[in-house]
Amino acid sequence: MNYWLALIALAAIAFIQNMAFTWVSRSRNSGDPSYHRYAAICSNAVWFVTQMVIWQQVWEVAKTGEWWRLGLVGIVYVIATTEGSVLMMRILLKKETGKRKVGAV
Numbered sequence: 568m569n570y571w572l573a574l575i576a577l578a579a580i581a582f583i584q585n586m587a588f589t590w591v592s593r594s595r596n597s598g599d600p601s602y603h604r605y606a607a608i609c610s611n612a613v614w615f616v617t618q619m620v621i622w623q624q625v626w627e628v629a630k631t632g633e634w635w636r637l638g639l640v641g642i643v644y645v646i647a648t649t650e651g652s653v654l655m656m657r658i659l660l661k662k663e664t665g666k667r668k669v670g671a672v
Contacts, residue, residue, distance in 0.1 A: 570627070570636065577620050577640065579645040584613045585651035593659050598671035 587610040594606040621640065628637045663669060 573620070573624060574639065574643050577617075577624070578643050580613065581616050581647035582642050582651035584610075584617045584650035586655035587613045588648075589652045589655040590659065591655075592637075593669050594667070595664070596669045597663070598666040602667050628670055 587606070591603070591606040591610040592602040597603065621644070624640045625637065628634060628640075665671065
């Protein structure tokens with residue numbers, strides 16, 4: 568896969584990964600175990616896919632010796648995961664009600 572296309576794919580996957588992570592984190596603090604189950608499945612599945620994309624980049628960099636590319640992967644990952652988390656928190660703050668609200672008993 569083209570390096571730049573792989574970075575775009577990583578940005579999208581990492582963004583979704585942290586949306587799912589934020590969801591699972593908030594659901595863990597709700598009063599609805601079933602809700603948490605769905606969030607955890609989503610979070611773990613997207614985390615696995617993200618790791619595969621990152622490791623593919625690590626292997627490519629190891630072959631080429633272009634270590635600057637790995638630094639760019641890290642920058643893309645950090646920005647995408649941060650923004651994914653922030654967006655999902657905004658969404659969930661508006662949607663959480665009843666037992667699904669953080670702190671519900």
